[in-house]
Amino acid sequence: MPKFLLKRWHGYHFTILFVVAIILTGILTWYQWRIGVIGLFMLGVIAIYAIQARISFERDLEQYISTLSYRVAKAGEDAVTKLPIGIILFNEERVIQWGNPYISSYIANDVIGKSLEQISEELVGLVEGDEPSKSIQIGTFTYRVTLELDERLIYFQDITENEETRERYEEAQTVVALIYLDNYDEVTQGMEDQLRSRLMSQVTLALNNWANDNEIFLRRTASDRFLAVMNMKALYAIESNRFDILDQIREITAREKVPITLSIGVGTGEDSLRELGLLAQSSLDLALGRGGDQVAIKRRNGKVTFYGGKSNALEKRTRVRARVISHALRDFVLESEKVFIMGHKNPDMDAIGAAIGVQKIAAVNDREASIIIDHHDINHDVQKLMEEVENHDDLWSKFITPNEALEEVTLGTLLIVVDTHKPSLVIEPKLLGAVERIIVLDHHRRGEEFIKDPVLVYMEPYASSTAELVTELLEYQPKKLKMDRLEATALLAGIIVDTKSFAVRTGARTFDAASFLRSNGADTTLVQTLLKEDLEHYVKRAKLIETAEFYREGLAIAIADEEEMYSQIMIAQAADTLLSMKETVASFVISKRKDGVISISARSLSEVNVQLIMERLNGGGHLTNAATQLEGISLKEAKEQLQEAIDDYLEGGK
Numbered sequence: 001m002p003k004f005l006l007k008r009w010h011g012y013h014f015t016i017l018f019v020v021a022i023i024l025t026g027i028l029t030w031y032q033w034r035i036g037v038i039g040l041f042m043l044g045v046i047a048i049y050a051i052q053a054r055i056s057f058e059r060d061l062e063q064y065i066s067t068l069s070y071r072v073a074k075a076g077e078d079a080v081t082k083l084p085i086g087i088i089l090f091n092e093e094r095v096i097q098w099g100n101p102y103i104s105s106y107i108a109n110d111v112i113g114k115s116l117e118q119i120s121e122e123l124v125g126l127v128e129g130d131e132p133s134k135s136i137q138i139g140t141f142t143y144r145v146t147l148e149l150d151e152r153l154i155y156f157q158d159i160t161e162n163e164e165t166r167e168r169y170e171e172a173q174t175v176v177a178l179i180y181l182d183n184y185d186e187v188t189q190g191m192e193d194q195l196r197s198r199l200m201s202q203v204t205l206a207l208n209n210w211a212n213d214n215e216i217f218l219r220r221t222a223s224d225r226f227l228a229v230m231n232m233k234a235l236y237a238i239e240s241n242r243f244d245i246l247d248q249i250r251e252i253t254a255r256e257k258v259p260i261t262l263s264i265g266v267g268t269g270e271d272s273l274r275e276l277g278l279l280a281q282s283s284l285d286l287a288l289g290r291g292g293d294q295v296a297i298k299r300r301n302g303k304v305t306f307y308g309g310k311s312n313a314l315e316k317r318t319r320v321r322a323r324v325i326s327h328a329l330r331d332f333v334l335e336s337e338k339v340f341i342m343g344h345k346n347p348d349m350d351a352i353g354a355a356i357g358v359q360k361i362a363a364v365n366d367r368e369a370s371i372i373i374d375h376h377d378i379n380h381d382v383q384k385l386m387e388e389v390e391n392h393d394d395l396w397s398k399f400i401t402p403n404e405a406l407e408e409v410t411l412g413t414l415l416i417v418v419d420t421h422k423p424s425l426v427i428e429p430k431l432l433g434a435v436e437r438i439i440v441l442d443h444h445r446r447g448e449e450f451i452k453d454p455v456l457v458y459m460e461p462y463a464s465s466t467a468e469l470v471t472e473l474l475e476y477q478p479k480k481l482k483m484d485r486l487e488a489t490a491l492l493a494g495i496i497v498d499t500k501s502f503a504v505r506t507g508a509r510t511f512d513a514a515s516f517l518r519s520n521g522a523d524t525t526l527v528q529t530l531l532k533e534d535l536e537h538y539v540k541r542a543k544l545i546e547t548a549e550f551y552r553e554g555l556a557i558a559i560a561d562e563e564e565m566y567s568q569i570m571i572a573q574a575a576d577t578l579l580s581m582k583e584t585v586a587s588f589v590i591s592k593r594k595d596g597v598i599s600i601s602a603r604s605l606s607e608v609n610v611q612l613i614m615e616r617l618n619g620g621g622h623l624t625n626a627a628t629q630l631e632g633i634s635l636k637e638a639k640e641q642l643q644e645a646i647d648d649y650l651e652g653g654k
Contacts, residue, residue, distance in 0.1 A: 086143070086156030090116060094127065107138055107156060116154075123154070135159065171233035176276040177266045178284045179207070182292035184224035187258050195256070202252050203260070210245045214238055228264075235268065235297075239307070243295045246308040250293070261293035269300030289446035291461035291623070304448045306615070319472070319509075325458045326476035329416075332439060332456060333362050337412030339369035340405050340435070342427050344420040346379050346568055349530075350465045351419040352386075353494030354441065356487050357470035358416050359398055364479045369416075370400045370408075374427055380537070381569045384530045385490060392486050402428035409434045416441065419466040421459065422449045422620075441466055441473075443498075445611060447620040461622065464510045467494030471513040481520070488522035493530050500576060504624065537570065544574045544591065551643055552650065554585035555608070559639050566591040568599055572627070575601040586610055590638050598630045598638045609649070616645040 086107055088099040096119075099111040108119055116123040122136045126147055133146045144157040181203070188196050200223075207226060211218035214237055217229040238245075246262050253260040265284025267276040279298045286304065287296040294308035333339055341358045343351030355371045362369035378386060390396050400408075405428065415435045421442045423432055432438065432451060439456040443463040463469050471491055474481060495514055499506045502514075518524070544566060548558035556578050560566060566574075571591050578587035586604035593599050600617065602610035604624045611626040619628020630638050 084158060088154050088156075090152050090154070092152075094124065103156070106141070106158070107143075126154075135163070171231060171236070173232045173268070174273065174276060175230045175232055175235050175266060175268050176273065176280045177228040177230070177264055178280045179218075179226035179228060180263045180265075180284060180288070180292075181224040182261045182263055182288075184260055187260055191258075199253065199256050199258060199260075202256075203249060206248050206252055207245070210248070232268065235266070239297075239305075243307045246293065246295065263287040263292045264295040266295065266297040268297065286446055289459050289461070291445050306612070319476075321460075322469075322472040323476045325456070326473040327478075328456055329361065329439065329458075329473060330365055330477060332414055332437065333365050333367050333369075335412075336367065336414035336437070337410050338408060339367055339414045339416065340372055340409075340431065341369055341416045341418060342372040342405075342431065343418050344422075344425045345374075345427055346377050347373065347382065347419075347427070348379055348494075348569060349382050349385065349490075349497040350467050350494035352382050353490040353492075354418040354466040354470045356395070356490045357467065357474060358418060358441070359395075360481075360483060360487055361470075361474060361477060364477050364481055369398065370405065371398050372402055372405050372427055372431070373399050374402055377427070379569050380567055381531075381533075384532070385493065388486055388526075388530070389490075392484070395484070395486060402431070405431060406434060411436065413437075414439065417451060417454075418442070418470070420444070421446060421451055421457075423451055424449060426451075441469055443469060445620065445622055447615070462507065464505045464507070465495050465498035467491045467498070468510055468513045471495075471517060472509070475516055483517075483520040485521040485523055485526075488517045488520045489526045489530070492517045492522040492524070493527045496527055497531065505622070540566070541570055541574050541577065544570070544589065545578055548578055548581075548587075550583075552646065554583060555588070555646060556581065556584045556586070557588045557590070557639065557642065559589075559635055560591035562592070562635055564591065565594045566599075568593060568601075568627075571599050572601045575603040579603040579605065588642055590635055590642065592635060596631075598633065598635060599627065600630070600638065600642060601627045613642075613645050613649045616648060617641060 084102060086100065086103040088103055088111060089097045091097055094116045096111045096114050096116065103111050108114070111119065116127065120136055120138050122134070123145070126134055126136070126145060127149070132149075133144060136143050136145045141158060141160045142163045144159045146155040146157070148154070188199070191199075204220070207218060210216070211228065214234045215230065216234055219227050221227050243264065246264075249260070249262045263284060265280045265282070265287055267279025267281075267283060270276045270279060283296040283298040283304070286298075287294050287306075290296070290306070294306055297305040297307075299305075339362045341355045343355050347355075352373075359369045359371055389399070409431070413435045414437050415431055416439045417426060418441045420426060421440050421444065423429055426432065438451055438454045440451055440454045440459065442459045443461060443466050444459070445461045446459055458469060458473075460469060474483075492514060495510065495517075496502070499510060502510065514522075544560055544564075545558055547560065548556045551557050558574060558578060571589050571593075574591075575587045575589040578584060578589065581587075586602065586608040588610075589601045591599060600614070600619070602614055602621070602625075604610045606624050609623050611621050611623050614621055614626035614628045617628040617630065619626060621627055630641070633641070
């Protein structure tokens with residue numbers, strides 16, 4: 001405590017005692033006046049001392065206040081001029097009127113008179129935006145910039161060291177990757193030992209060189225599997241090269257006439273090595289589910305990044321998986337009280353045919369199954385098939401509406417989803433949350449959106465159609481199969497439509513499935529009847545194709561008029577027809593549907609991966625067959641977004 005304040009504290013006590021002394025002296029003078037006079041004299045001396053003490057206190061207090069004011073003012077001046085924080089004042093025209101010395105020393109010289117834009121364009125965005133504070137890069141330094149808009153005042157705090165520390169921390173985070181050689185066992189089966197050894201030596205050497213160049217710890221865990229451990233810095237470098245190791249392995253194996261490709265699953269963003277391993281395995285499953293020859297990177301926030309996917313998925317040479325899935329499907333059907341089968345919205349021939357095939361699987365196992373269909377959302381191209389089904393009393397009785405299905409759901413209900421794996425595309429999304437057990441049968445490449453926790457998944461991107469997959473599952477049912485003519489024909493029609501009459505995405509097993517259906521009563525003449533097109537639709541599709549023009553070499557884009565509405569099937573058919581034109585390597589058709597959504601269908605001859613282009617627009621599909629839907633924009637804006645996605649794909653690498 002300052003001395004003058006201590007004096008003041010004592011002064012308060014002295015005043016009280018002095019008053020008490022006067023009272024006592026007055027009383028004493030009443031009885032003994034001589035002693036009272038002496039007391040009054042002494043009180044006078046004490047009073048003089050008290051006055052001098054008061055004067056001294058006031059002088060000391062004035063000096064203290066004067067000194068403190070100076071120090072506070074000095075501290076404020078030093079804070080403005082010497083602290084490592086930049087301060088600028090600007091006027092209404094965003095011209096700088098004053099800046100402290102820190103601004104001139106570290107950010108820019110002679111800032112007075114300059115506009116905020118001359119210091120950094122981001123400052124203008126800060127003033128115009130809603131954020132009061134943000135990080136801005138100026139030169140080689142990073143600043144935390146805080147705005148006081150009412151005072152037109154901006155503070156700059158140097159956080160370069162913090163940002164560098166954070167960046168080093170992020171770059172040091174552990175990344176786990178699982179590497180898998182697609183089709184290794186099947187391709188090398190029966191291969192001469194010398195050729196297999198030479199092939200694996202080349203593949204292993206390429207992987208080791210790639211690992212050494214990028215500072216990756218790589219270990220082989222099986223004949224066709226590798227484990228890679230790296231940090232985020234290495235992953236950033238590999239991503240910048242778009243995982244060129246995929247191309248290297250493809251070229252090496254192509255020289256040996258062996259179709260082996262690489263699939264990589266990467267897990268990032270977790271501190272636990274166990275969680276990283278699970279993420280990596282999930283990513284690998286996703287990459288394989290999309291057909292292999294690609295990389296899938298899963299991050300903690302759930303975002304997935306894909307690289308590669310240049311080649312078509314190879315057809316499997318073994319039917320073991322189909323047999324295992326068929327028996328597992330039978331077991332689930334037998335354990336269920338009710339079986340519901342549901343395809344995607346606006347179902348096509350493949351979805352309807354596959355649903356009828358699954359219903360037959362339930363029937364041969366003595367279980368009733370119902371096919372869910374929205375009669376107000378039936379594609380024109382499957383209308384003839386539905387008319388045939390209506391004339392088939394037994395089969396027609398198996399079709400129910402989504403509302404009827406929701407009313408009949410029980411705890412023992414099994415839901416089988418065919419020809420899609422995306423919750424947003426199924427006919428009745430509410431059913432996904434109403435049933436506990438869901439099975440997914442699909443031939444599309446797996447996307448980020450996926451039905452949650454299915455009990456069984458059978459996704460084979462190599463297959464021509466879901467109808468082909470269901471046909472194989474029918475073949476392996478243990479009970480003797482007797483198919484109705486319409487049931488077999490519906491499945492065959494689904495295969496023919498998706499393969500464009502066996503012209504695209506057709507493997508040996510596609511013909512095997514068609515042969516099986518033909519031997520079980522499928523009528524090719526009825527298929528042609530079901531697929532007949534009326535003249536009005538043909539002319540309308542031709543009008544859409546007439547608008548096509550080339551964007552970049554070999555990439556044709558057709559766009560409908562704003563007033564015209566086309567069905568999803570017609571848009572897809574237009575893309576198929578456009579692809580058959582000379583010099584066209586990929587086709588894109590843009591049109592508005594009757595529901596107001598803008599649809600883009602994309603087709604290619606495998607030279608261009610249209611799936612990756614559509615995924616940039618939140619769509620998906622196959623390497624040669626993909627689509628997307630856009631809402632809230634015009635056809636012109638949709639075309640611009642498509643062109644940007646094409647540019648990004650071509651310039652970023654295929």
